[in-house]
Amino acid sequence: MNIIVCVKQITDPEVPPTSIKIDAPARRIIPAEGIAAVLSPFDLHAVEAALRIKETSGAKVTILSMGSNLLREVVKKPLAMGADELILLEDSAFADGDSISNAYTLATAVRKIGAYDLILCGRQAADWDFGQTGIGMAEMLGIPCITIARKVAVVDGKAVVERVVADGYEVIETPLPALITVSNELGEPRYPTIKGILASKKIEPVVWKPAEISIDPAKTGAMGRKLLLVNLFQPVRESRCEIIGGETPEEAGANLAVKLREAKLL
Amino acid sequence: MADENGVMVLTEAANGKLTELATELLACGRKLADDLSVKLSAFTAGSGIKEIASEAIAFGADTAYFADNPLLKNYHPEAYLAITEKLIKELKPQVVIMGQTDIGRDLAPRLAFRLQTVAVLDCIDLSLNPGSKKILLTKPVYGGNVHAVFTSDLSPQIATVRAKTVKPLPRDSSRKGEIVNFDAAINQSTFRLKLVEKKTQAMEGIRLEEAKVVVSGGRGMGGAEGFRQLEELAALLKGAVAASRPPADSGWVPNVRLVGLTGKVIAPEMYIAVGISGSSQHMAGCSASRNIIAINKDAEANIFRYARYGVVGDWRKVLPAFISKVKELLSS
Numbered sequence: 001m002n003i004i005v006c007v008k009q010i011t012d013p014e015v016p017p018t019s020i021k022i023d024a025p026a027r028r029i030i031p032a033e034g035i036a037a038v039l040s041p042f043d044l045h046a047v048e049a050a051l052r053i054k055e056t057s058g059a060k061v062t063i064l065s066m067g068s069n070l071l072r073e074v075v076k077k078p079l080a081m082g083a084d085e086l087i088l089l090e091d092s093a094f095a096d097g098d099s100i101s102n103a104y105t106l107a108t109a110v111r112k113i114g115a116y117d118l119i120l121c122g123r124q125a126a127d128w129d130f131g132q133t134g135i136g137m138a139e140m141l142g143i144p145c146i147t148i149a150r151k152v153a154v155v156d157g158k159a160v161v162e163r164v165v166a167d168g169y170e171v172i173e174t175p176l177p178a179l180i181t182v183s184n185e186l187g188e189p190r191y192p193t194i195k196g197i198l199a200s201k202k203i204e205p206v207v208w209k210p211a212e213i214s215i216d217p218a219k220t221g222a223m224g225r226k227l228l229l230v231n232l233f234q235p236v237r238e239s240r241c242e243i244i245g246g247e248t249p250e251e252a253g254a255n256l257a258v259k260l261r262e263a264k265l266l
Numbered sequence: 267m268a269d270e271n272g273v274m275v276l277t278e279a280a281n282g283k284l285t286e287l288a289t290e291l292l293a294c295g296r297k298l299a300d301d302l303s304v305k306l307s308a309f310t311a312g313s314g315i316k317e318i319a320s321e322a323i324a325f326g327a328d329t330a331y332f333a334d335n336p337l338l339k340n341y342h343p344e345a346y347l348a349i350t351e352k353l354i355k356e357l358k359p360q361v362v363i364m365g366q367t368d369i370g371r372d373l374a375p376r377l378a379f380r381l382q383t384v385a386v387l388d389c390i391d392l393s394l395n396p397g398s399k400k401i402l403l404t405k406p407v408y409g410g411n412v413h414a415v416f417t418s419d420l421s422p423q424i425a426t427v428r429a430k431t432v433k434p435l436p437r438d439s440s441r442k443g444e445i446v447n448f449d450a451a452i453n454q455s456t457f458r459l460k461l462v463e464k465k466t467q468a469m470e471g472i473r474l475e476e477a478k479v480v481v482s483g484g485r486g487m488g489g490a491e492g493f494r495q496l497e498e499l500a501a502l503l504k505g506a507v508a509a510s511r512p513p514a515d516s517g518w519v520p521n522v523r524l525v526g527l528t529g530k531v532i533a534p535e536m537y538i539a540v541g542i543s544g545s546s547q548h549m550a551g552c553s554a555s556r557n558i559i560a561i562n563k564d565a566e567a568n569i570f571r572y573a574r575y576g577v578v579g580d581w582r583k584v585l586p587a588f589i590s591k592v593k594e595l596l597s598s
Contacts, residue, residue: 013547014545017409020408020411099384103379127407127408128407129388129405129407132375132385144458145376146343146459147343166368166530168467169465169467170461170462171463172459174458174459185521226384227384227417228417230416230417231415232412232414233412234413237571237572239570241570241573241574243565244576249580249583250586252579252584253577253579253583253587253589256577256584256588260575265559
């Protein structure tokens with residue numbers, strides 16, 4: 001069983017909102033100083049899903065990442081968690097794509113990898129929240145796709161997936177190969193172990209440039225963009241909160257109830 | 267392109283009627299159709315939905331298409347993709363609007379890639395660029411701290427729209443429109459996905475989406491026990507209990523109570539947030555609430571930027587006193 005997991009390096013989504021700045025004329029987000037790069041959290045859930053399958057039925061887990069300035073300590077985290085190899089599509093030609101060009105580039109790399117049974121992605125990247133690249137890859141590769149999984153198991157050559165929906169979940173089966181996007185309901189991704197971290201140090205990532213995956217330069221990265229970003233702005237929010245006080249927290253609580261009554265909210 | 271016509275809205279039905287979000291989408295589609303001087307079509311897929319589909323006219327559509335087929339009873343990605351793709355190829359709309367729902371999140375990108383166009387998910391505003399006659403799609407990014415406006419030259423432009431961002435038009439049963447049965451065959455033999463079963467996690471009490479008052483807890487609740495007090499308060503106020511992601515991820519509450527970017531989007535009259543810092547991901551699900559009340563020990567917490575009234579303090583001390591005063595006031 002060969003599993004490919006796609007992961008994306010982003011700026012830490014847990015940063016305080018005030019640290020996010022934009023360059024509006026250039027339509028760019030300015031990376032906040034001192035904010036660490038991380039893998040998109042949903043992608044780590046996808047890695048976790050792959051490692052659970054590896055534990056129960058055995059699998060080779062290949063991590064695929066794309067971007068420019070990929071920090072080795074960031075993109076190697078899945079190796080430290082227990083993945084087997086790391087392929088990086090690292091070139092400025094791959095950068096600044098949209099869902100279409102990114103899906104095209106990743107699908108092209110998957111074809112070069114060749115043998116695979118399962119592709120796992122996070123449900124959406126936690127920076128732009130597009131939620132489309134995985135579905136696009138599946139469409140381009142001509143394989144079935146199930147989105148927003150809370151559980152992925154491989155049984156008798158099929159994937160059995162629990163898909164999160166608003167009032168519970170659905171159980172869906174698909175033949176392999178298939179692409180599954182994974183959600184946080186899967187459960188916490190494991191922490192790298194010391195042994196895993198040491199093992200990951202010995203694994204050198206394989207770096208592929210555009211020519212090595214025979215990509216059409218007009219369809220990758222910024223060149224392949226079909227979605228045009230015409231404006232970026234930061235919504236202004238003026239606080240109008242009335243803080244209700246009291247001598248003690250208990251008194252403040254009671255005063256809040258009185259205030260809500262006065263405001264006819266109770 | 268000259269042969270493109272109109273705006274199309276995918277209207278979901280549930281419990282024997284159009285969903286609230288479907289009526290919001292019709293209002294959004296109506297506005298765009300009027301701005302473009304084109305027709306607005308609605309499309310409802312399902313089983314036993316013929317009567318429901320015609321409701322789309324009363325909420326603003328010019329034509330209500332429906333596909334009534336047992337294969338469309340539950341959302342099956344391949345069935346819905348096939349039927350929707352067929353109708354879009356026939357109608358050639360320039361804009362296709364869906365809700366940011368379990369269906370929209372899954373179907374919109376599938377359609378976009380199938381039709382070789384682009385979708386933008388979770389939009390909070392759609393407007394016409396009068397010069398290009400293309401639609402500008404506004405979507406929160408970077409946890410809602412930045413809004414991005416996208417467009418594209420490809421057609422159709424596909425969007426999913428977040429709940430509670432548009433007000434529905436008042437229901438007008440005198441509106442005239444055409445109801446069309448889109449009776450296209452669905453070839454099940456090509457399906458690769460098999461729906462085995464659906465497990466519904468029953469939600470006790472008032473439905474979260476319909477509750478006028480929602481009492482919600484966050485990471486600061488510290489465990490499942492604190493939610494007993496939130497339940498007590500919700501019962502007093504005839505409301506529902508909700509949570510941000512940490513309590514849902516930790517299993518303190520069932521996942522169906524999650525409010526936020528990846529959970530439910532609600533807009534009650536009053537949203538009481540207890541021990542919730544107000545991360546942008548959470549606020550995506552509740553910022554349209556009429557009145558947000560916050561109890562948090564951190565005066566700098568983001569939730570106070572959204573709140574109308576707030577108490578800075580430990581909920582363990584504030585909440586019991588608040589609840590007992592509420593009881594007293596309600597009984598007087």
